[in-house]
Amino acid sequence: MESLxxxxxxxxxxxxxxxxxxxxxxxxxxxxAGKPLPSEEVISKRLRVSRMTARQALKSLCSLGVAYSQRxxxxxxxxxxxxxxxxxxxxxxxxxxxxxxxxHSKLISSEVVPVGEEAALALRLPPEEKVIRIRRVRVxxxxxxxxxxxxxxxxxCPDLLDKFDPRTSLxxxxxxxxxxxxxxxxxxxxxxxANSEEARLLGISKGSPVFLFTRTSYVQGGQAVEYxxxxxxxxxxxxxxxxxxxxxxNSSGGGM
Amino acid sequence: MESLxxxxxxxxxxxxxxxxxxxxxxxxxxxxAGKPLPSEEVISKRLRVSRMTARQALKSLCSLGVAYSQRxxxxxxxxxxxxxxxxxxxxxxxxxxxxxxxxHSKLISSEVVPVGEEAALALRLPPEEKVIRIRRVRVxxxxxxxxxxxxxxxxxCPDLLDKFDPRTSLxxxxxxxxxxxxxxxxxxxxxxxANSEEARLLGISKGSPVFLFTRTSYVQGGQAVEYxxxxxxxxxxxxxxxxxxxxxxNSSGGGM
DNA sequence: TCACCCCAGTTGTCTAGACAACTGGGGTGT
DNA sequence: ACACCCCAGTTGTCTAGACAACTGGGGTGA
Numbered sequence: 001m002e003s004l005x006x007x008x009x010x011x012x013x014x015x016x017x018x019x020x021x022x023x024x025x026x027x028x029x030x031x032x033a034g035k036p037l038p039s040e041e042v043i044s045k046r047l048r049v050s051r052m053t054a055r056q057a058l059k060s061l062c063s064l065g066v067a068y069s070q071r072x073x074x075x076x077x078x079x080x081x082x083x084x085x086x087x088x089x090x091x092x093x094x095x096x097x098x099x100x101x102x103x104h105s106k107l108i109s110s111e112v113v114p115v116g117e118e119a120a121l122a123l124r125l126p127p128e129e130k131v132i133r134i135r136r137v138r139v140x141x142x143x144x145x146x147x148x149x150x151x152x153x154x155x156x157c158p159d160l161l162d163k164f165d166p167r168t169s170l171x172x173x174x175x176x177x178x179x180x181x182x183x184x185x186x187x188x189x190x191x192x193x194a195n196s197e198e199a200r201l202l203g204i205s206k207g208s209p210v211f212l213f214t215r216t217s218y219v220q221g222g223q224a225v226e227y228x229x230x231x232x233x234x235x236x237x238x239x240x241x242x243x244x245x246x247x248x249x250n251s252s253g254g255g256m
Numbered sequence: 257m258e259s260l261x262x263x264x265x266x267x268x269x270x271x272x273x274x275x276x277x278x279x280x281x282x283x284x285x286x287x288x289a290g291k292p293l294p295s296e297e298v299i300s301k302r303l304r305v306s307r308m309t310a311r312q313a314l315k316s317l318c319s320l321g322v323a324y325s326q327r328x329x330x331x332x333x334x335x336x337x338x339x340x341x342x343x344x345x346x347x348x349x350x351x352x353x354x355x356x357x358x359x360h361s362k363l364i365s366s367e368v369v370p371v372g373e374e375a376a377l378a379l380r381l382p383p384e385e386k387v388i389r390i391r392r393v394r395v396x397x398x399x400x401x402x403x404x405x406x407x408x409x410x411x412x413c414p415d416l417l418d419k420f421d422p423r424t425s426l427x428x429x430x431x432x433x434x435x436x437x438x439x440x441x442x443x444x445x446x447x448x449x450a451n452s453e454e455a456r457l458l459g460i461s462k463g464s465p466v467f468l469f470t471r472t473s474y475v476q477g478g479q480a481v482e483y484x485x486x487x488x489x490x491x492x493x494x495x496x497x498x499x500x501x502x503x504x505x506n507s508s509g510g511g512m
Numbered sequence: 513t514c515a516c517c518c519c520a521g522t523t524g525t526c527t528a529g530a531c532a533a534c535t536g537g538g539g540t541g542t
Numbered sequence: 543a544c545a546c547c548c549c550a551g552t553t554g555t556c557t558a559g560a561c562a563a564c565t566g567g568g569g570t571g572a
Contacts, residue, residue, distance in 0.1 A: 234447030
């Protein structure tokens with residue numbers, strides 16, 4: 001804290017520089033769990049920023065879950081770690097890379113077909129519209145993890161099947177090739193049993209426990225661009241989630 | 257918007273009054289999806305509050321997911337609804353009531369036992385500590401939904417078994433009887449198959465698909481107070497989740 | 513026609529204060 | 543011993559501005 005030199009001419013906001021510095025102190029153990037962070041007043045005085053800026057830095061730590069505030073007492077380092085973010089939209093590729101695994105995919109089929117009733121509803125397309133449907137087996141570190149069927153409206157990316165290597169990340173191709181940035185998704189998770197096709201593709205026995213995911217993805221503004229149904233092995237896949245802290249979060253670290 | 261009279265002497269913060277009013281406009285359809293909300297400037301002028309206060313109201317809508325901001329353009333009503341909050345810690349009771357179902361529970365057993373290895377790790381208890389263990393079948397609208405085993409450190413609530421009616425909400429009892437307010441939890445979800453005991457208790461056949469939940473709950477400050485393992489029917493239970501909007505949220509509506 | 517510039521409108525960040533509400537500890541008076 | 547008050551420290555809310563960065567549209571000039 002004492003050693004921090006703020007760069008007042010950087011494009012990086014001050015509150016974000018402060019947030020990053022405090023985060024380092026926490027991760028390195030210089031600030032221990034349960035101990036108070038410097039108060040808004042102290043940060044403000046020491047770093048010569050206004051109290052609102054110091055406050056924004058502290059609040060952003062709260063919304064990351066690494067700290068919490070108590071009125072009249074202070075802001076404290078949270079005892080719980082798990083900075084992982086299972087709340088963000090992540091493609092299979094991103095998720096596996098974050099876990100430290102090498103992801104890839106085996107193509108089952110890719111074709112242009114009429115949108116089914118279910119996908120039409122989710123993507124808000126007229127029933128005569130066509131979609132690009134890609135079926136893949138998702139693999140991490142040479143182990144088959146799940147079967148995934150993705151539907152994208154054809155008008156959105158008409159030449160996708162030429163441009164896209166199905167073994168790589170679809171989200172990356174959509175982002176870099178078409179400027180389609182997926183920022184939000186609704187997901188439904190069900191528990192089910194592998195049917196015989198899934199069992200064969202995944203190398204498990206029929207009737208093994210599986211997760212069934214149904215995901216609809218949106219770009220900024222809410223237009224649906226992707227409808228995905230996937231089946232993942234119950235023995236190799238877990239969902240972990242941090243619940244709570246309802247409400248009081250304020251400004252997180254997104255400022256870049 | 258025009259008709260809003262702010263109560264400047266209320267204990268309810270101004271930004272929260274504004275947020276609630278805009279939320280009404282959105283829910284009632286007066287503000288339609290995709291349309292811009294009043295800008296910070298406009299709110300500020302019209303309601304005679306400072307721009308920072310107007311801003312806080314708009315940001316809180318963003319963090320609820322009902323709006324989104326674009327720099328240089330404005331703040332817009334999100335096209336996606338689903339205000340449900342599957343990010344909050346909710347007891348089974350709260351969750352079912354939010355769904356519109358009548359929850360209750362059948363007690364299987366309640367006893368004081370030595371903490372197991374697994375629970376000791378999660379609750380950070382020494383291995384010789386004792387826990388209160390409550391096993392219940394969770395029922396919604398007369399349909400059995402799942403089997404739940406809850407472990408609580410005995411010193412925390414020594415006379416719980418006298419005070420607590422196992423057919424009601426444990427969280428409510430902890431909150432009202434002991435001042436223990438659970439504000440955060442880590443949850444792991446797995447897909448599995450019902451064993452014969454679970455099948456009998458839930459009225460399904462052995463080998464049916466089920467969700468396996470493992471939850472550790474914390475009070476403000478991070479002390480673990482509850483370790484729960486539960487098995488829920490795959491045919492009657494779904495998880496839905498909203499992903500995304502990484503980062504930029506600012507102050508939500510918690511101010512009361 | 514097209515590239516460029518400028519401008520009004522908007523959100524993002526920041527300042528320097530103010531008062532309210534709450535916490536916890538110390539002191540005072542009974 | 544105990545209740546009460548007061549006070550310093552802290553977060554919550556709010557004000558009234560400022561400049562930066564970006565968007566989109568209109569106008570200008572080549």
